Amino acid sequence: MATIDRQATALALAHALSAAERGLAVIPLSRTKLPALRSPHRDDPDPTAAACHGECGRFGHGVYDATTDPRRIRELFSAAPWTTGYGIACGLYPHHLIGIDIDTTSGTGSSAALRELALRHLFAIPETVVVLTPSGGRHLWLSGPPDVVVPNSASRLAPGVDVRGAGGYLVGPGSRTEHGVYGTAPGTAHLAPAPCPSTLLRLLAPPPRLRPATPSPAGRHGRGLVQFVLAAHEGQRNTRLFWAACRAYENGFGPDLAPALIDAAVRTGLTEREARSTIASAARTTGQRP
Known part of the structure; x- marks a missing residue:
């Protein structure tokens, strides 16, 4: 269980509210600099739930929870009393x-x-x-x-x-x-x-990246793997990317699909370096050259 430092939480909330007054959307963070609230869909057996960006109305969607609404910010912090910091959403x-x-x-x-x-x-x-x-x-x-x-x-x-x-x-x-x-x-x-x-x-x-036509061996399966990665939330991104890359390499179109998988992973919040490393690991695991 996370240790609760009420003074640190109160200070973080005060700073977050001040940032929101300047038009900066915020979320609560833990001491590890990660979003303080875990995904409400982490144990959901329905794979479509992973594509939720807060439409369900619950907290725990990472940067998609970011807001400038003081009432909403207080609710977010109340839901995570172990919070000691806050993140400012970019873009x-x-x-x-x-x-x-x-x-x-x-x-x-x-x-x-x-x-x-x-x-x-x-x-x-x-x-x-x-x-x-x-x-x-x-x-x-x-x-x-x-x-x-x-x-x-x-x-x-x-x-x-x-x-x-x-x-x-x-x-x-x-x-x-x-x-x-x-x-x-x-x-x-x-x-x-x-x-x-x-x-x-x-x-x-x-x-700039050339976008060749999807190789015929990939087709709908390749697009499905990309969508699978795009639906990842905090805590799922590397796992989903690794699984999708393994399936692509096993089916013979890993090198062709890798750029699209990297694009998808970066859009979910991974860095390009992390995405390339995960895909290279998947290639080695399946006996292919990265």
């Missing part, structure tokens, strides 16, 4: 938040890599909200246009630089986790997320 109106997550402890030189990227492509990161992580990393908050969907990614933009976009969330300042407390950098708490530079926005867009 939603009015800010269409994009998070640039710079890991300064990985040894990748991520800060330098981002500066080099900016110099090479002639853009500058504007003055904006900066959240400091307990490990020494930084989250830069940027605002995107409503008609552009920025996907989540890991180290695609630059080594050690992850992106949180549509379907993802950022740990909000004031959250307490197993490793410490998140807080805003001095002089940035009062700022609104700055507009993302257009050049950077183009770099954040999904990489």
